[in-house]
Amino acid sequence: MRDTLAGYAALYGGPSSGPASAPIPAANEAEAPPLGYALAQLHGIFVLAENAQGLILVDMHAAHERITYERLKAARDGEGIRSQPLLVPLSLAVSEREADLAEQHADTLAGYGFELRRAGPQALSVRSVPTLLADLDPKALVLDVLSDLREHGSSRKLEEARNELLSTLACHTSVRANRRLSLPEMNALLRDMESTERSGQCNHGRPTWVQLTKAELDRLFLRGR
Amino acid sequence: MRDTLAGYAALYGGPSSGPASAPIPAANEAEAPPLGYALAQLHGIFVLAENAQGLILVDMHAAHERITYERLKAARDGEGIRSQPLLVPLSLAVSEREADLAEQHADTLAGYGFELRRAGPQALSVRSVPTLLADLDPKALVLDVLSDLREHGSSRKLEEARNELLSTLACHTSVRANRRLSLPEMNALLRDMESTERSGQCNHGRPTWVQLTKAELDRLFLRGR
Numbered sequence: 157m158r159d160t161l162a163g164y165a166a167l168y169g170g171p172s173s174g175p176a177s178a179p180i181p182a183a184n185e186a187e188a189p190p191l192g193y194a195l196a197q198l199h200g201i202f203v204l205a206e207n208a209q210g211l212i213l214v215d216m217h218a219a220h221e222r223i224t225y226e227r228l229k230a231a232r233d234g235e236g237i238r239s240q241p242l243l244v245p246l247s248l249a250v251s252e253r254e255a256d257l258a259e260q261h262a263d264t265l266a267g268y269g270f271e272l273r274r275a276g277p278q279a280l281s282v283r284s285v286p287t288l289l290a291d292l293d294p295k296a297l298v299l300d301v302l303s304d305l306r307e308h309g310s311s312r313k314l315e316e317a318r319n320e321l322l323s324t325l326a327c328h329t330s331v332r333a334n335r336r337l338s339l340p341e342m343n344a345l346l347r348d349m350e351s352t353e354r355s356g357q358c359n360h361g362r363p364t365w366v367q368l369t370k371a372e373l374d375r376l377f378l379r380g381r
Numbered sequence: 382m383r384d385t386l387a388g389y390a391a392l393y394g395g396p397s398s399g400p401a402s403a404p405i406p407a408a409n410e411a412e413a414p415p416l417g418y419a420l421a422q423l424h425g426i427f428v429l430a431e432n433a434q435g436l437i438l439v440d441m442h443a444a445h446e447r448i449t450y451e452r453l454k455a456a457r458d459g460e461g462i463r464s465q466p467l468l469v470p471l472s473l474a475v476s477e478r479e480a481d482l483a484e485q486h487a488d489t490l491a492g493y494g495f496e497l498r499r500a501g502p503q504a505l506s507v508r509s510v511p512t513l514l515a516d517l518d519p520k521a522l523v524l525d526v527l528s529d530l531r532e533h534g535s536s537r538k539l540e541e542a543r544n545e546l547l548s549t550l551a552c553h554t555s556v557r558a559n560r561r562l563s564l565p566e567m568n569a570l571l572r573d574m575e576s577t578e579r580s581g582q583c584n585h586g587r588p589t590w591v592q593l594t595k596a597e598l599d600r601l602f603l604r605g606r
Contacts, residue, residue, distance in 0.1 A: 195420065195421035195422075195423065195429065196420035196421045196429065196431075197420075198420065198431050198435075198436055198598075199431060199435070199595065201598075202436075202598065204420065204421065204429060204436075206421075206423055206424065210423075210424070211423055211427075211429075213598065213601065213602075215602050218602070362602055362603045362604060363601075363602055363603065366601045366602065370424065373423075373427065373438065376438065376588075376591045377438075377440050377443070377587055377588055377591065378587045378588065379587060
């Protein structure tokens with residue numbers, strides 16, 4: 157885990173300006189997790205954590221989205237994105253163009269964990285969704301994937317848009333923002349971030365967490381060091 | 382409480398620079414306490430609280446010291462600082478000069494809640510201390526007061542140094558820093574701050590709390606508004 161983290165901290169140790177100049181934890185602090193331990197949730201948006209350096213703020217949604225993205229990517233480029241059958245297949249009303257695209261790209265979609273069958277001129281039956289996204293709304297998920305297919309319809313373009321598709325999928329974890337997290341859930345998120353490469357930056361290039369050091373906190377209180 | 386707070390917020394709404402430009406809560410938010418509700422303690426130094434505007438950081442010790450100072454001042458200028466007898470009088474070895482001063486200024490000391498009796502050429506017996514400071518170490522407290530007496534020994538100078546003496550007394554609440562506070566204790570501190578005039582600034586002119594607004598937190602994450 158240290159290796160992952162060293163790279164992670166070096167690449168994404170907070171934003172490039174402002175009070176978020178996150179130092180890489182020193183070697184002798186290897187026992188303590190770099191992102192510390194969760195204290196509380198703020199406004200349903202941030203997780204506050206205490207580490208040796210000071211206060212950590214985590215953009216819950218951005219961090220979670222990034223972790224999902226990296227996991228989907230690792231799965232797709234590795235053993236494949238796992239698929240989970242829905243208990244009851246979902247009937248979906250779509251446009252004829254979307255139904256055509258779903259049929260045409262059935263193999264590609266299967267590679268992303270989706271099993272969609274044509275159920276009529278303007279209807280699809282959703283049989284399976286990616287396991288990693290199984291607790292999300294399957295309807296919204298499939299409609300967004302079809303929207304991506306419509307935009308990058310040709311096979312060649314779709315190949316180029318591979319990561320964009322993953323990004324679209326990961327973005328659906330946004331429904332989890334504003335959820336009340338328990339302290340163990342928050343700590344699990346922190347540990348996931350530490351063990352996920354590139355988790356320090358969201359898909360739009362913004363930091364998923366920032367560090368306010370003790371010295372920076374002192375400066376807020378006009379206390380010199 | 383609103384009146385106290387309006388004055389307090391107007392006078393001390395955070396420091397004059399940096400991210401702490403605390404807005405005064407709008408009238409329709411009168412129901413929610415301006416300093417919000419405590420979330421957690423950070424590094425034994427800060428209390429983190431959530432209010433409608435964002436995140437509140439409180440310098441626990443500075444806030445507590447200020448509250449004690451204002452209470453001692455209000456008591457002295459009002460019905461007098463209440464005194465609490467020690468269960469067992471404390472024998473204190475002091476210099477002859479200090480013992481002389483304690484005798485000479487017995488009335489003044491009584492006005493501050495201290496009853497000290499001479500117990501020998503270089504000895505005092507501490508009988509009572511200020512009720513507000515009854516849970517502090519009486520020995521350290523009395524030695525500091527005697528030190529102030531030594532410095533401002535003449536009656537005239539002592540009169541001028543009245544608030545300095547209060548400041549010395551309030552400073553002893555510092556022993557409470559680094560204490561683990563429960564959430565109810567933290568919330569009690571926040572409510573005390575709201576109901577104490579001038580509690581927004583410590584005796585050395587630094588803020589006792591700062592507000593990080595949602596917009597400021599967003600900026601840390603490079604999210605524009």
